[in-house]
Structure formats: C-alpha cells, structure tokens
Amino acid sequence: MPIRGGASSYARIAVVVRSLVVSTIFKLRDFSDARTSIKFIAVMLAVLIPTSLIFFATSARSTVNIITVNNLTDPVGVAGNGFCTLREAINNANASGDMSGGDCTAGNGNDFITFSVSGTLTLTHGAFRTIANTLTIDGTGQSITIDAGFISGILQTQSGANLTVKVLTLAHGNTTLSGGGIDNESGTLTVDNCHL
Secondary structure (H helix, E strand, C coil), X not given: CCCCCCHHHXXXXXXXXHHHHHHHHHHHCCCCHHHHHHHHHHHHHHHHHXXXXXXXXXXXXXXXXXXXXXXXXXXXXXXXXXXXXXXXXXXXXXXXXXXXXXXXXXXXXXXXXXXXXXXXXXXXXXXXXXXXXXXXXXXXXXXXXXXXXXXXXXXXXXXCCEEEEECCEEECCCCCCCCCXXXXXXXXXXXXXXXX
C-alpha cells in the first residue's frame, strides 16, 4: 500500500510550527532590538530547518508505492482471484495502474515490490514484462528464488528504466538469450545481495 503522510499529518505539523513561532515571539519581547533580531533568526532557523526536513522527507516517501506479493504461482491472465503474484505486481508497476483486477496494489511508476511469502517461484509463462519505470523488487525478510527452468530469461529493463533487485535468487535463466537472469537494455540496474 502507498506510504502517505496524509492531510491530517500536515495540519498537525503546521499547528506545532505555528505555536512554536508564537511562543518564541513572546519570549523575545523582553530583549533589546539588536539582540532580538539575531536571536529571533537563530530560533526560527532552529525550528524551521527540522520541520522542513520532516515535511520534505514525508513528501518524498509519499511517491513510493508498495506492492506486496502474497502468492508464488505464475498464472497468466488470472485477475481478480485475490492472489497478488510477482507477474501481476510487475505488470501493475509497468502500467502505472492496476492490471490485476484488484489482486495487487496499483502501480504508479515508482514502485517497491515486497513479499509476504517465501519459496520458489517457477516461471511457467516465460520472462516477466520488460521493466519500463522505476522498480525495486526486494526479498528482504523472505527466502525468494525465481526459477526460469532454462526456458527463458527472467528480468529485462528497457532504456531509461531503473531496476533494483535485492535479496533474491535468480536461477536457471536461459543463457542463450540476452542476459540469462537479467538483461539490462541501457537502463539503470542495481543488484544488492542477490544470487544469480
């Protein structure tokens, strides 16, 4: 599910900042004008810089979309069955929408795929669709093997795409095809703690 700050979070932050600014102004009324200006600027910076960092960090996180795979089968064209497969998750990420009939969270073009199950996913319908956007596939916390059975490759990126794979085992890709495990077609590929 998407990570979002929400309007109520921003409203609470605004109330806290406003009360800090008002209390600071009242406390500084007792000082001389020259000292007040310098102290006021210092206090305002001390309040606004951390608040700005919280606000911008929340805004940055809100653009990342989490899709959780809960089934390690590889059916094709089975939408609306309640199982979010890796193929459906990747299709949603590529489409920046929902191609799964509600099985998986809709993609938004900056997606993070995680797993709630462990095991081996055997590809029965060939390689996954070519990665078109920004996508991280992260097996952290699970034991995930994607096995192509020497029939096809597994993953491919198109030019301009950004793919990160973490804590995965990619097995038995067909090495007579480009890439075998991962074919990077002028995209950005990051492989972190994986077995190929």
